[in-house]
Amino acid sequence: NAGVTQTPKFQVLKTGQSMTLQCAQDMNHNSMYWYRQDPGMGLRLIYYSASEGTTDKGEVPNGYNVSRLNKREFSLRLESAAPSQTSVYFCASSEAGGTNYGYTFGSGTRLTVV
Amino acid sequence: LAKTTQPISMDSYEGQEVNITCSHNNIATNDYITWYQQFPSQGPRFIIQGYKTKVTNEVASLFIPADRKSSTLSLPRVSLSDTAVYYCLVGAGGYNKLIFGAGTRLAVHP
Numbered sequence: 085n086a087g088v089t090q091t092p093k094f095q096v097l098k099t100g101q102s103m104t105l106q107c108a109q110d111m112n113h114n115s116m117y118w119y120r121q122d123p124g125m126g127l128r129l130i131y132y133s134a135s136e137g138t139t140d141k142g143e144v145p146n147g148y149n150v151s152r153l154n155k156r157e158f159s160l161r162l163e164s165a166a167p168s169q170t171s172v173y174f175c176a177s178s179e180a181g182g183t184n185y186g187y188t189f190g191s192g193t194r195l196t197v198v
Numbered sequence: 199l200a201k202t203t204q205p206i207s208m209d210s211y212e213g214q215e216v217n218i219t220c221s222h223n224n225i226a227t228n229d230y231i232t233w234y235q236q237f238p239s240q241g242p243r244f245i246i247q248g249y250k251t252k253v254t255n256e257v258a259s260l261f262i263p264a265d266r267k268s269s270t271l272s273l274p275r276v277s278l279s280d281t282a283v284y285y286c287l288v289g290a291g292g293y294n295k296l297i298f299g300a301g302t303r304l305a306v307h308p
Contacts, residue, residue: 125300128298143297176242186247187244189241191241192239
């Protein structure tokens with residue numbers, strides 16, 4: 085009954101370092117998403133995967149790459165972290181795309197780039 | 199894209215009914231209206247979804263007029279634990295993603 089699991093929960097990086105945020109869902113959902121949320125702001129879509137084998141850019145994709153490893157897993161990679169990428173990152177999944185399917189969100193990864 | 203407009207913040211007191219209205223003038227024919235709730239340090243949580251008229255579940259009610267250009271989330275008898283940010287979302291036509299706005303920050307006072 086885990087839903088959407090994100091790892092790690094917290095991470096501090098130095099500018100220029102790379103890291104991968106992991107996300108896995110156990111609900112057999114087809115679509116998965118990565119959002120970032122800056123303090124006091126709403127969520128902004130980074131990348132999404134409508135189905136296994138496909139990925140597309142969202143509103144703020146620069147500086148990020150994604151991999152839909154299989155139906156369960158969708159990872160987000162920062163190749164060269166910058167202080168502007170300090171944020172809370174949320175992964176979400178839904179049965180399918182479109183607004184008539186509710187999204188299930190993970191608990192987030194709080195990333196600080198110094 | 200169907201843009202939404204909702205109040206930045208609202209205040210209420212325990213036991214009161216809270217109504218949060220969202221405007222979405224450019225909603226597409228196939229779009230549903232969905233509301234999410236977010237507590238601090240947590241991911242958003244699905245509350246309710248509707249297409250037209252009225253939808254009610256154990257948490258809230260959603261009222262949608264015939265023209266669908268707005269919607270109202272109604273929270274009956276709020277408690278302190280309802281203090282959160284509430285997001286109104288409308289789909290981007292055929293695109294497979296939801297776009298979040300800034301949301302409404304609801305503060306419930308004793």
